[in-house]
Amino acid sequence: MSRSQWREYSREVIRETLAELPATVTPDEAKKAISAAYPFGERAMHPYKIWLSEVRNQIEQRFPEIRRARVKAEFEAEMERRRAAGIPSVVEMNFGDEK
Numbered sequence: 001m002s003r004s005q006w007r008e009y010s011r012e013v014i015r016e017t018l019a020e021l022p023a024t025v026t027p028d029e030a031k032k033a034i035s036a037a038y039p040f041g042e043r044a045m046h047p048y049k050i051w052l053s054e055v056r057n058q059i060e061q062r063f064p065e066i067r068r069a070r071v072k073a074e075f076e077a078e079m080e081r082r083r084a085a086g087i088p089s090v091v092e093m094n095f096g097d098e099k
Contacts, residue, residue, distance in 0.1 A: 021033055030059060031055070034058075
């Protein structure tokens with residue numbers, strides 16, 4: 001399995017950028033610093049998509065509360081989609097063991 005050169009380089013640049021920031025940095029400040037370090041020129045196509053993916057991964061590692069908020073929002077959106085479509089959620093499903 002080959003590794004993406006774009007991903008490896010993105011990961012390296014983002015890690016170095018985060019390492020230079022103080023421990024008290026906020027998520028927004030970290031995102032601004034990472035954005036300023038973008039190394040691939042035009043923000044388009046495959047390299048930019050890989051960069052954004054790595055930014056999210058690294059920010060969520062450094063700031064776990066951001067990951068929790070994203071996962072919660074995705075879960076709530078999925079539950080709302082299921083309710084709107086009339087699909088019972090796991091909590092609402094009857095597995096036949098109720099009397």
